[in-house]
Amino acid sequence: MEITLAISIGIVFGSGIWLILRPRTFQFITGLLLMSYAVNLFIFAMGRLSVDKPPITPSLPIDPTQFADPLPQGLVLTAIVIGFATTALFLVMMIGARGLSGSDHVDGEEPRP
DSSP states (O other): OHHHHHHHHHHHHHHHHHHHTSSBHHHHHHHHHHHHHHHHHHHHHHTOOOSSOOOOOOOSSOOGGGSOOHHHHHHHHHHHHHHHHHHHHHHHHHHHHHHHHSOOBTTSSOOOO
16 A cells, blocks of 8 residues: 555656646646645655544543544645645736736747747
C-alpha cells in the first residue's frame, strides 16, 4: 500500500511539473494545482492516518495510539484554502493578461514558425 501511494504521489507531482513547463498559462495553473494536490497527499501520508479513531480528547490515561493526529489534517485544510485563493487569483490574472495581450502564451506572444 505504501509503495502504491508513493508512486501515485510521484506521478501526480511529476505531471504537475510537466504542465508547469508548458507554454500556456492554463496548463501552468493546472500544473500548480496538481503539485499542491500531491503535496497535500504527501502530508496526509506522513501524518499517520487513522480510520475510526477519535481526535485527541482530554482523558486519562492518554495513549497516543488511540487517537488520530489532528496536525496534518489542519495543515492540509489550510493548504486547500490557500490553494483555492491563489488559483482564483491566477485565473483572474490569466484572464486580464489574455485581454491585454490577445494570447494565453506564457511569454505573451505565440512563437513564429
